[in-house]
Amino acid sequence: MKIDILTLFPEMFSLFNESIIGRAKEKGLFDINPVNIRDFSKDKHRKVDDYPYGGGSGLVMSVQPIRDALKEIKKANGGPVIFLGPKGKTFDQNTARRLAKEDQLIFLCGHYEGIDERLYEDIDEEISLGDFILTGGEMAAIPIIDSILRLREGVLGRDESSVEESFSENLLEYPQYTRPEVYEGEKVPEILLSGHHENIRQWRRYQMLMTTKEKRPDLYAKHQLSKDDLKILKKFFKDQEK
Structure with missing residues (x-):
């Protein structure tokens, strides 16, 4: 399985190098590639957000860096684009099973007051971890990806261990x-x-x-x-x- 993650904090996903998941990664059972959204910003300060039109508090993630990042990732990853956001269906085990059948996935981690609405044209599915607020989409992506990976054949070492x-x-x-x-x-x-x-x-x-x-x-x-x-x-x- 190939997973690309669009994020502002790629280092957060180093935990997938640890424990059972880490050993499965070493065996080549999956590949996780955190992609820094800032690397695609055309702003000289690598800015990825701006104030919302119409006023209001907070900042909104901009279209340009995210869309350009997705265009580049999709050259090698044809999986569905999943946005971790509050408007999505709450994640559960059935969703984990469904996504575990995919060979490729792309996750987009939101921040601030969310993403520019025009980016929804690039998103296939929005998923929420629950009815509470997190500091960023990374915090939701980590448990979701973990729950998906452990359903992949060979990741747990013993396929029967996840049955009951x-x-x-x-x-x-x-x-x-x-x-x-x-x-x-x-x-x-x-x-x-x-x-x-x-x-x-x-x-x-x-x-x-x-x-x-x-x-x-x-x-x-x-x-x-x-x-x-x-x-x-x-x-x-x-x-x-x-």
């Missing part, structure tokens, strides 16, 4: 435990020590369903209960009545 994670089916992940078996009087659930794989699977599924229903009822409402889910819920409800 939170949000995979509009469900939160089940509780996890590790050694020691008992710590300060708190014990690991007996069923996880039983060695009975089917019972463990059912317990974990039940925990996913109940945890989501309690903590994220909005997600639970979106989840379609399967026949297996109904069977598991019935089983554990009966066990609790005993």
Whole structure:
């Protein structure tokens, strides 16, 4: 996967050289190329913004440097142009899955009061991280790109490791435990020590369903209960009545 990022702060994306993502990058599973928008400014001071017509507070990112940067990037990257902005649809796991299928992506990180409206002609999709304000689009781009990359084959090292994670089916992940078996009087659930794989699977599924229903009822409402889910819920409800 090839990802170009139009940004005023290219150095912020050095964190993709670290940890699991960094190792995947070293293997050549993806390429991230931060592009400094200022490099395309025709202003002698490398200016990339100006005051808005009609008055108002703040500055607006100018058309010229961004459009020229996009023209240059598109010579080698034919992927969709994604703007990180407040008017976009809120990012979620389904969007991550969709974008992970692309082989090329271009991200535009906004700043100040936003971008000149004429730049929307160059943008294929606008995405928001949520209903809150950040200091710049880089802060939104980093988690979004991370969530996309980890869905690419080989990035996590074990393809199955992302199957039962939170949000995979509009469900939160089940509780996890590790050694020691008992710590300060708190014990690991007996069923996880039983060695009975089917019972463990059912317990974990039940925990996913109940945890989501309690903590994220909005997600639970979106989840379609399967026949297996109904069977598991019935089983554990009966066990609790005993």
